[in-house]
Amino acid sequence: MAKQHDVIVVGSGNAAMSAALAALERGASVLVIEKAGEDLAGGNTAYTAGAMRFVYEGNDDLVPLLADPGDPRLPRTDFGAYTAAQFESDLLGFNDGRPLSREQRILIDESAPALRWLSAQGVKFEPIYSRQSFEKDGRFVFWGGLTLATHDEGFGLARAELEALTRAGGEIRYNCPATGLIVEDGAVVGVETPDGPLRAKAVVLACGGFEANADMRTRYIGEGWDKARVRGTPHNQGDGLSMALALGAKAHGFFGGCHATPMDRQMPEYGNLDLPHGERKHYRKICYFLGVMLNAEGRRFVDEGKDFRNYTYAQFGRAIMEQPGHVAWQIFDAKVDHLLYSEYRFHDAHFVQADTLDGLLDELDGIDRAAARATLATFNAAVDADVPFDPTVRDGRGTRGLPLPKSNWAQAIDTGPFKAYPVTGGITFTYGGVEVGEAGGVRREDGGEIPGLFACGEMVGGVFFNGYPGGSGLTSGVVFGRRAGYGAAAAAGRG
Ligand SMILES: Cc1cc2nc3c(=O)[nH]c(=O)nc-3n(C[C@H](O)[C@H](O)[C@H](O)COP(=O)(O)OP(=O)(O)OC[C@H]3O[C@@H](n4cnc5c(N)ncnc54)[C@H](O)[C@@H]3O)c2cc1C
Incomplete structure (x- = not known):
């Protein structure tokens, strides 16, 4: 009989890997399944500049996260500070009058701890001198509250997360798309794949938005959006969203919005x-x-x-x-x-x-x-x-x-x-998604959760509305990925 894992994570981007690492940390056995081959694994995450927005008070919060804390430019660098109030105001600036959403509050409050946690997993950072600072009077002045990117950009992030997964005992299977969810007695107990069913005690959907799906773009964002070029992976076709919605998940957030x-x-x-x-x-x-x-x-x-x-x-x-x-x-x-x-x-x-x-x-x-x-x-x-x-x-x-x-x-x-x-x-990514509970569980329309089903990353709605302060997507992936990983491990009886 095929091995049953505690947790199956669908996707291998930053949100998926954060969920997988969190579940492994709690002692769960984890299988990551990825629709793409090894060359396109890591999804949009591998395309990014690796820039991550988070709350910090000054240099002392940043230096411990750096791959090279001895960088000779550091003494001549003004990183400034980026407060929770600034992050809040930046997000509100794109809300078209909506109040700060629950998801945005979580993103702000957990941004710094999530970055420290990611760093402890072996992901290291570097200052974004070339794109986020200008030289002024001999000093590097950061101007936008966005100061660090992962070492070697998104490609380096995906590589570091894969190494961490392997070190922690997680498994990954490429060319293995989830094509459906297996449901027994109302609970999700695995996924369907072209190679047959894979069973688990909990499933985390971390398989991106619908940005690469021209039909869904036209349906949700509007006429003409089928013509948009897609900046990242062709594989984010809204599969997870379609599977969750078909099971009665609550559609959440601004489906007309996109980055x-x-x-x-x-x-x-x-x-x-x-x-x-x-x-x-x-x-x-x-x-x-x-x-x-x-x-x-x-x-x-x-x-x-x-x-x-x-x-x-x-x-x-x-x-x-x-x-x-x-x-x-x-x-x-x-x-x-x-x-x-x-x-x-x-x-x-x-x-x-x-x-x-x-x-x-x-x-x-x-x-x-x-x-x-x-x-x-x-x-x-x-x-x-x-x-x-x-x-x-x-x-x-x-x-x-x-x-x-x-x-x-x-x-x-x-x-x-x-x-x-x-x-x-x-198009970079889409903003509409599902609603998740405190532990990342996918909520139904009636407010209850679908047992055994979790979601994170681009799949979580309510984080962004009519715009986006740069570098927030990856941070959101870590914040909600970590929550979903811990939640799925707990649902599997671990931790
Ligand atoms: C060019 C570019 C630059 C960007 N730069 C930044 C940046 O610097 N900072 C920032 O914060 N954000 C950036 N973003 C946005 C960022 O990429 C996303 O917010 C983030 O990567 C989303 O992470 P994710 O894990 O949810 O999705 P992804 O990283 O896209 O991962 C989803 C994965 O799911 C897989 N998948 C899809 N369907 C299935 C299925 N049915 N079964 C199995 N697997 C499936 C996909 O192949 C993919 O690997 C950028 C995006 C692009 C495209």
């Missing part, structure tokens, strides 16, 4: 794990705050400098998806070229360049050139040049008198050579 960012218009349909892991996210184009974005009608359509890009990048992909043809152009001049992230110099980055602004617009296929010229001339004339430009703070250097302002970091686009990057919207 979507500006991406190179030429990017492949899915994120590309064939690229070296450091290059996988290079189709992302999020330095719009240093220039302007124009749509095919030659109009600006967002306040590019509304806030630090950590607080706008996950919404502006959607804004682009809502433009004609789902496209836009990011326009920069030579003054900011050195500030553009390395992804703008990626060998496969698509852009056009010209010595004059008119020459640049002549190169843009599909844009209303006359309208674009007028927009740029009006924009340049509206920049308040009396305020100094400073990308380390919300500098207040804005435009004056435009119906759609640029609120910070506005500079006239007047110094050649000029560059234009064509972009579209790429």
Whole structure:
């Protein structure tokens, strides 16, 4: 007879591995099953930059988490602090007037302990100097409350979690999708797979959202979303969500919401794990705050400098998806070229360049050139040049008198050579999910829980609504993954 495990975890991303490690810590036997082959294991987690948002008071909270606490830059680094009140205010900023949700409260309160726990599992961190700090007066100044990423980014996180799983005695099976849940007397007692049933005392669904499923995107997010490029794995098809909902789980959170960012218009349909892991996210184009974005009608359509890009990048992909043809152009001049992230110099980055602004617009296929010229001339004339430009703070250097302002970091686009990057919207992950109880158990409509069924990660609804402070998804995965792992172990009679 096949071995029965205490806990089966479906998926092998960060949330799944956090659940598996927590269950192992409580003495449960754990089998992780992953739909992808070994090459695409780790799901979206392996695509990430590994950035994690959490509450900290200062350097003393960060240094113990670092892979290299002797980094010579540390004495010249101002990490600042990131308080629970700031995290709360950042999340509320995207709630469209909703109060802080129960899930958001849990995310804030458990963010720091969850990071320390993950570090104790062998996952180490490094400061995100290149993307979250600017050098000012000889010091590295972090500007967005997001300071650490896992060593070697998401790929390093997935590798470290897999090593921890193996060390702790967990098993993993690749090319093994869960295709259904086995239910006996109302309780979940295993999963169906193409190779036959697998039985367990508890099942944790950690198999991502529905971002890679074009039909579900159209159904829940809206018309046109079938056209979105998918930034990560093709395997997050909403399987777990469909299985849980079919069993009577309560749909929870904002199903119309998703994390979507500006991406190179030429990017492949899915994120590309064939690229070296450091290059996988290079189709992302999020330095719009240093220039302007124009749509095919030659109009600006967002306040590019509304806030630090950590607080706008996950919404502006959607804004682009809502433009004609789902496209836009990011326009920069030579003054900011050195500030553009390395992804703008990626060998496969698509852009056009010209010595004059008119020459640049002549190169843009599909844009209303006359309208674009007028927009740029009006924009340049509206920049308040009396305020100094400073990308380390919300500098207040804005435009004056435009119906759609640029609120910070506005500079006239007047110094050649000029560059234009064509972009579209790429979906990262979805926000709608199921509701989970205190120990990660999946709740039914009537408020009770489905015995034996747990969920975490992208599958948990109510964490994000109409936007997202960068670096919160992985933290959410650890917070709710750990809860689900402990809950599943307890349901299996362990711990
Ligand atoms: C390009 C990119 C960059 C990102 N950068 C960051 C960042 O820096 N910081 C941050 O906080 N967040 C980031 N995110 C978001 C982050 O990836 C997610 O919030 C997080 O990884 C979700 O973790 P998860 O474990 O829920 O899902 P995933 O990591 O996607 O794992 C889900 C797993 O389930 C598997 N699966 C699906 N269906 C089945 C099935 N039926 N049976 C078995 N297995 C199945 C999938 O193959 C996958 O391996 C980024 C996302 C992308 C795409």
